Amino acid sequence: MSVFRPGLFKGKVALVTGGATGIGRAITEELLALECRVVIASRKEERLRNAVQEMCPDSSTLKARVCNIRNETQVKDLISFTVSEMGKLDFLINNGGGQFPSGVSEMTLKGWNAVIDTNLNGTFLMCQEAHRQWMAQHGGVIVNIIADMFRGFPLMAHTGAARAAVENLTKSLSVEWAEDGVRINAVAPGSNIYSPTAASNYGDLKIFEHVREGIPMKRLGTPQEVSSNVCFLLSPGAAFITGATFKVDGGASLYSYLNWKIGDEHDQTFEHGYPIKILTHFDLLVDIKNRR
Numbered sequence: 699m700s701v702f703r704p705g706l707f708k709g710k711v712a713l714v715t716g717g718a719t720g721i722g723r724a725i726t727e728e729l730l731a732l733e734c735r736v737v738i739a740s741r742k743e744e745r746l747r748n749a750v751q752e753m754c755p756d757s758s759t760l761k762a763r764v765c766n767i768r769n770e771t772q773v774k775d776l777i778s779f780t781v782s783e784m785g786k787l788d789f790l791i792n793n794g795g796g797q798f799p800s801g802v803s804e805m806t807l808k809g810w811n812a813v814i815d816t817n818l819n820g821t822f823l824m825c826q827e828a829h830r831q832w833m834a835q836h837g838g839v840i841v842n843i844i845a846d847m848f849r850g851f852p853l854m855a856h857t858g859a860a861r862a863a864v865e866n867l868t869k870s871l872s873v874e875w876a877e878d879g880v881r882i883n884a885v886a887p888g889s890n891i892y893s894p895t896a897a898s899n900y901g902d903l904k905i906f907e908h909v910r911e912g913i914p915m916k917r918l919g920t921p922q923e924v925s926s927n928v929c930f931l932l933s934p935g936a937a938f939i940t941g942a943t944f945k946v947d948g949g950a951s952l953y954s955y956l957n958w959k960i961g962d963e964h965d966q967t968f969e970h971g972y973p974i975k976i977l978t979h980f981d982l983l984v985d986i987k988n989r990r
């Protein structure tokens with residue numbers, strides 16, 4: 699299912715990291731629906747195998763490759779696999795990433811480095827290698843999936859720092875690579891996009907339980923609402939857009955109920971099958987403090 703016209707990406711090839719689950723999976727499904735051929739990458743082989751079976755068992759249309767994006771050799775292999783198996787690489791979607799909730803006082807250097815390594819260094823390696831092996835000669839479009847870290851990211855300082863750095867990297871590359879015909883933009887989903895994978899990543903903190911009050915639109919977002927934004931940025935409709943960040947957060951990053959109160963009576967009907975609220979960061983902080 700897609701809001702875009704059927705066949706929009708016929709003849710195109712996309713590489714989606716973290717493409718087996720959550721937002722990455724929604725992106726992969728929409729690309730396939732628009733007749734794009736896709737390679738999905740993840741560290742977990744079984745996850746990839748199941749995703750391919752469920753989404754599209756036709757191996758000429760959807761292929762999977764195990765890759766740890768922190769590892770330069772594996773990243774080089776992933777890009778060369780895509781180019782040799784699919785013949786080209788038009789679109790790169792850097793969606794693979796991860797983090798864990800922790801205050802900075804409690805965080806180890808190892809934990810900090812792991813999150814920076816995946817989210818920042820992994821994205822750097824993927825962009826660099828896609829450019830070296832294909833896009834410098836043929837052009838292409840890159841979309842980096844970041845996060846709502848625009849007012850800081852308490853209890854997620856590592857990923858906030860990494861995602862802010864990826865946003866800045868996106869701006870630098872948009873200028874460096876414009877002459878090669880490469881466009882590169884970022885999409886920042888709010889912490890209010892519900893998917894079962896995202897929920898399980900937050901463990902027992904039940905992050906998706908009470909978020910509505912922080913969202914002007916008074917509902918959660920869906921992975922499909924992120925995916926349609928990515929597809930727009932990949933499409934010719936975005937041909938003059940590069941170095942930009944699009945927020946997909948129902949206005950949450952702009953909203954403070956201290957200066958503008960939107961009451962619960964303005965709840966918007968949530969049509970997508972996820973009638974769940976999210977914990978605010980304040981609730982999370984209290985939860986973590988209570989557990990000390």
Ligand code: ADE
Binds near residue numbers: 739766767796816
């Ligand atoms: N998703 C989360 N972490 C990842 C990693 N290191 N490599 C690829 N995909 C990932």
